[in-house]
Amino acid sequence: MIEKRKFLLFIFIFLLLVGVYAHFSEKKTAQNPPASHSIVFHAEELCSKYFPNETYPDKMNEIAGICPKYKNNHTAVVFCWIGCKLVKSGINAYECRGGKIYKLVVDTRNWTLISLTPSNWSEVIEVVYAECPKYIEGISENSQEESK
Known part of the structure; x- marks a missing residue:
């Protein structure tokens, strides 16, 4: 026992x-810890830095688009969507509507602002989906040619 x-x-x-x-x-x-040096982290920091008072109880700030390499290796574009309203778009889905979009061009070496201008969805689509992928593909092709 x-x-x-x-x-x-x-x-x-x-x-x-x-x-x-x-x-x-x-x-x-x-x-x-989350990667504090990611482009998304810096984009969120920039949007909250330059538009700190744009968040209201029924409105919010979002990232509308990011181009990590814009024109050269040392600039990035962040599109801040300011004051959009969250609306239900499905059973468990929500999306932002309304608000204003601003284009922030930043130097990625020290994350300083180069320019801040009002923007629109046409420019977001043009830069993020048309110009940015071509430029990033061009960089990777050039780097492959240089390595040969």
Whole structure:
């Protein structure tokens, strides 16, 4: 009987230790900080820096588009969508509507603002979906040619 109690106590302590170990090892892997130097992080920081008072209870600020390499390797374009209203567009889907769009051209070496101008959806589509991919593809083609 004493042997059975010792065995059950051993099993209980073993399971307790395994549970505690799993709990602490899980927390260590889950606490990886977000990449603070990503283009999205800087885009959000820039939009909140230059448009800090544009958030109201029923309105919000969003990123309308990002071009990480615009014109050269040291400039990026961030389109800030300021004061848009979140509306329901499906069962569990929402989207922003209204508001204003601004184009911020920034120097990515030190994340300083080069220019800030009013913009529109036509320019967002033109830059992000037309100009930016061509330029990024051109950079990768040039770098491949240089490596040969």
